[in-house]
Structures are given as C-alpha cells and as structure tokens.
Amino acid sequence: MRAAPTILHLDMDAFFAAAEQAAKPSLRGKPVVVGGLGPRGVVATASYEARRFGVHSAMPMAQARRLAPNAAYLVPRFSLYRSVSDQVMALLARLSPLVEPLSLDEAFVDLEAGGAAYDSATAREAGERLRRDILGTTGLTGSVGLAGSKMLAKIASEEAKPDGLVLIEPGTERELLGPKSVRVLPGVGPATGEHLRRAGMTTVADLAEAGEDELVRLLGRAHGAALARMALGHDDRPVVAERDAKSVSVEDTFDTDLHDRVRIRIEVERLADRCVERLRASGHSGRTIVLKVRRYDFSTLTRSETLRGPTDAPAVVREAAARLLEAVDTTGGVRLLGVGVSGLADYTQEDLFAQAADEREPAEGASAQAVEEGLTAEPEAAAAPAERHWPAGRDVRHAVYGPGWVQGSGVGRVTVRFEEPGSPPGRVRTFLVDDPDLEPSDPLPLVPPAG
Incomplete structure (x- = not known):
C-alpha cells in the first residue's frame, strides 16, 4: 500500500454508446443501446439515458427492447472504438511508462513511476488534466479514481461515474470500505456473494470482523486469505505495463440454431479467419487450435489440437478447426461456435504447406464474399446473389x-x-x-x- 494516492484508474463513461452518440448527432441525449441485434444478442453498452429504463450491459437484447422500446439499437463498430481507445491510451502513456490496459476503455496508470504525481494534490491535478485532455481529444468523458492501490482506485472510479474524479486518501480505506457490499471486492461474484450471505456476511466490515481463519474455512486457503486482506484495504498488486495474452479467440451466437453441416463448417472457417486476424494484430502466433460448440440444449463442447509448431497461417487454423468439427456431434442444432488459438508465441514456424494452402480458393462451394459474410448455407446456392445486409448503425x-x-x-x-x-x-x-x-x-x- 502506498502512502500517496498515485495509482490512477480510468474508466470511459458508457464508452461504446457514448462514441455512437458523438458520431451521430441525432442520437445525442437520447437512449442508445449497442450490442448484438439478433434474438439472442446481448447488450454490450447502454448510454446513461437508456440505463434510466433499467437497461444494462450483459442483459439479453430482447429484454432491453422491452424496457426501452424507443431507444436506438446499434451494432458495435469496433474499428471506431479501437481508434478512440488508441487516442486515450496515448494520453495515458504521457503520464507514465507503466500503463496497464484492461480493455478498450479501461486502464490503470502508475503516476509515481512517471513522475506525474507524488502526493494527493499532484495526483488530483494529474487526474483532472487527464479528463480535460480526453474530452478535448475525443469529445468523450472518462471517470477517474485515485488511490494507493489498484483495488481502491477502481472502486473510486466507479464512485466517480459519470464524468467525475474521486480520490481516496491513504489511511481512510477501512472506513470507506466497511459499509460497502462484499460484491465491491475483486473476486466476489454472485456465487461467492451468495455463499457469504448465507454465512451472515453482506458488507466488507462483516468480512473484516470475521477474520482470515473464518474466510479460509468458508472459501479455501487462497481465496479466503486474499479476501481477508482486501477487506482490510490491503492490495499490493503492481501496475503491469505488459499484460501477456494467453489466448486469442472469437465466437458467434446465432439467431437461430444451425443444423446444416455445410453451413456450420463455413461458419467455423469464417471464425478461424477472424481469429487469425486478431492473432496477427496482437503480434502473436500459436500452437493450439481450440473449437467451442454450444449445442441446442446449451451443452458446451470444447475440442483442441496442438500443432507441431506455432502458426498464424489462416489455412492451417481453418483446417485444424474443421478437423475438430468432424469429431463433434451437431445433431439437434448449434447455438454458438467459437475458434481460438492458445499456446501463444511471438514468432512463427514457417509452414510451406500452409503457404500453399493460403493460395487456394476459398472453401469449396462458397464464394469468397459468402465465406467472409457467412451468407452461404448450401454449395449449390453459392453463385446466387445474396441480398445486401444493412445492420442498424452501420x-x-x-x-x-x-x-x-x-x-x-x-x-x-x-x-x-x-x-x-x-x-x-x-x-x-x-x-x-x-x-x-x-x-x-x-x-x-x-x-x-x-x-
């Protein structure tokens, strides 16, 4: 724990929805919901105007439409969000060499490491300057939390929302945390929260009073001991500039169950290509190809194959994913498909067979455009022109x-x-x-x- 609040946590306000409102003048000040628009889609982000109707992230889109029928429902535009995120991360990099991105819209910054702050006054000044710079550069707002630890900085930024700054003075941690719900602590999800509630612990003060031995008895050695420390406000995790990715993956949930094996294979190959795009963008290659299949009854199967060396060749990943699919029973229908690559490395073992395969035509019976857009279900229909799809927000x-x-x-x-x-x-x-x-x-x- 630090003696000065020099760890900063930035969380952009309703990031995807706010970016859409900034890009679309007619939507400013109106409820906006971004996410999957199909029957099984989920909300990625809701604007604050939409949240007043009870809409929140991870909510089924069908439920959101019932709560806010007059909101604007838009597909995500990740190229825009990445561009804005890059601008924000560049501003953070001016403050310190130690910036730990958590997502496109969230990051920790060690202000002390960059010489940007050394006490409460300079930390607050750096935080306010950052908020002004973000607004001036992107037109969007972000909320800032400042504290002597990562845990408390994140709690502070949550209290600062929207468009604010909260600084927690070192030494006031237990007083601040005591009345809060146990769910405010990292690692306490719905299941752990319910387990603690049944044991009579609903606030952080309850955890601190119970002590480490009781929490270890309830939750196990590692989890119980960590929770006991956090309940006392202790968190010595450093800000880490490089967060090594362990895997890269993509997945799609379909509006209606897929039954046709040709269509399922085409979707798997399309996902494999998207996965390779992400893999290459991250500067990695990988050895293990993973296929995820969620069936009509919500049962989920995962299959993997480890190659003789790391690769970022689209054809190699496509063919491995297709081989894995052959071993999966899709009778009854498929709700979700995913393709991932793990065992990441920062180099590629050249594969002449992969290079040759890359030069071949797309999957047999499907045009290149159809494979990319996932529109072709039957080989004989590949040549037929498909109606262009215009999702809302495009x-x-x-x-x-x-x-x-x-x-x-x-x-x-x-x-x-x-x-x-x-x-x-x-x-x-x-x-x-x-x-x-x-x-x-x-x-x-x-x-x-x-x-």
Whole structure:
C-alpha cells in the first residue's frame, strides 16, 4: 500500500454508446443501446439515458427492447472504438511508462513511476488534466479514481461515474470500505456473494470482523486469505505495463440454431479467419487450435489440437478447426461456435504447406464474399446473389448524399440518416437495399467539441 494516492484508474463513461452518440448527432441525449441485434444478442453498452429504463450491459437484447422500446439499437463498430481507445491510451502513456490496459476503455496508470504525481494534490491535478485532455481529444468523458492501490482506485472510479474524479486518501480505506457490499471486492461474484450471505456476511466490515481463519474455512486457503486482506484495504498488486495474452479467440451466437453441416463448417472457417486476424494484430502466433460448440440444449463442447509448431497461417487454423468439427456431434442444432488459438508465441514456424494452402480458393462451394459474410448455407446456392445486409448503425456513403448511417432496414429497403460527427442532426432517406449508389464505408473520426 502506498502512502500517496498515485495509482490512477480510468474508466470511459458508457464508452461504446457514448462514441455512437458523438458520431451521430441525432442520437445525442437520447437512449442508445449497442450490442448484438439478433434474438439472442446481448447488450454490450447502454448510454446513461437508456440505463434510466433499467437497461444494462450483459442483459439479453430482447429484454432491453422491452424496457426501452424507443431507444436506438446499434451494432458495435469496433474499428471506431479501437481508434478512440488508441487516442486515450496515448494520453495515458504521457503520464507514465507503466500503463496497464484492461480493455478498450479501461486502464490503470502508475503516476509515481512517471513522475506525474507524488502526493494527493499532484495526483488530483494529474487526474483532472487527464479528463480535460480526453474530452478535448475525443469529445468523450472518462471517470477517474485515485488511490494507493489498484483495488481502491477502481472502486473510486466507479464512485466517480459519470464524468467525475474521486480520490481516496491513504489511511481512510477501512472506513470507506466497511459499509460497502462484499460484491465491491475483486473476486466476489454472485456465487461467492451468495455463499457469504448465507454465512451472515453482506458488507466488507462483516468480512473484516470475521477474520482470515473464518474466510479460509468458508472459501479455501487462497481465496479466503486474499479476501481477508482486501477487506482490510490491503492490495499490493503492481501496475503491469505488459499484460501477456494467453489466448486469442472469437465466437458467434446465432439467431437461430444451425443444423446444416455445410453451413456450420463455413461458419467455423469464417471464425478461424477472424481469429487469425486478431492473432496477427496482437503480434502473436500459436500452437493450439481450440473449437467451442454450444449445442441446442446449451451443452458446451470444447475440442483442441496442438500443432507441431506455432502458426498464424489462416489455412492451417481453418483446417485444424474443421478437423475438430468432424469429431463433434451437431445433431439437434448449434447455438454458438467459437475458434481460438492458445499456446501463444511471438514468432512463427514457417509452414510451406500452409503457404500453399493460403493460395487456394476459398472453401469449396462458397464464394469468397459468402465465406467472409457467412451468407452461404448450401454449395449449390453459392453463385446466387445474396441480398445486401444493412445492420442498424452501420456506416454508409451515398454517391449523391454523402456519409451517413443505417437507421433501419427491412422488406427490401434501407433507411439512412445522413449526418456525420460535428454536423447538425441530418435528414433521413430510404433506398432499395441493392441501390448501387449506396455502399458500406469506414467510420469517420470523432470531432471534439469546439473550445
């Protein structure tokens, strides 16, 4: 534990939804929900306007629609979020060489290591300056927590939401933590919280009073001892600049169960290609290919195959995933598929067979576009033109009207609102889904507020 609150935790406010509101002037101040839009989709982020209706992250999208039927429901645009995240992380790097990213919108910073702060006054100054810089650079807001440990800094940033700063003075930890729910402590999820409740412990003060021996008896040596320390405000975990990834994976939940083996294989190969994209973006290769299959009855199977050396070749990962699929019974239907790579390394063992396979055509019976978009279910239908899909929130550009975003689509038509970051709310127009003048486009950069 430090004698000064020089560990900073930043958490961007409703990040995905806030980025969408900044990019789409007509949605500012209105409820926005970002996530999977299908029947089995879940909420990734809800704006604060949507949270007033009870919508929250990880909620089934169908439930969110019932709670907030008039909200804007949008697909995630990760290329935009990554771009904004890169800007935010660059600002954090100015404060210290020790920045520990937890996700696109969350990170710890060791202010002392960078000389940015050494006491409460300088820590608060650094935190407020960071919030101003984030707003000026991205147009978005972030909440900052400052404390002498990572655990308390994260608790402080949660109390600071939205768009605030909370500093916990060293020495006040037990007083602050005592009345809080046990769920505020890292590692206390619903199951552990319920177990503690049955034992009569609902607050952090209850844990501190129970002591280490009782918590070890209830939860086991490692978990009980760690929880006893945290209940007293003790947390000596350092800020770690490099968080080594142990695996890279992608998965999709389907709106309706998949039954056709050809379609299932195409989806597995598509997921394998996406997984390799992430693998390469992280600068890694891997030796173990993992296939995840959740069946119609919610039973989940995991199969893996370890290669003779690390690879980042798409064909090698595709073929390994396909081999694993052959050993899985998909009778009855498949709800979810996932492909991952573990056993990561920062080099690749060259594989001539993989290079040759990369030069081959896409999966037999499917066009390259169909494999990429997951649209082809039957080999004989591969050559048939597929109707273009326009998910709500997608960026588009019209040859006449310029940039905009999809507000909705159906019955062969797509409705687009033509506006961009920094413009006034735009006009809405409707087109046929196959209008040749309408094309998907990349997200435009966010425009910080003037002044």
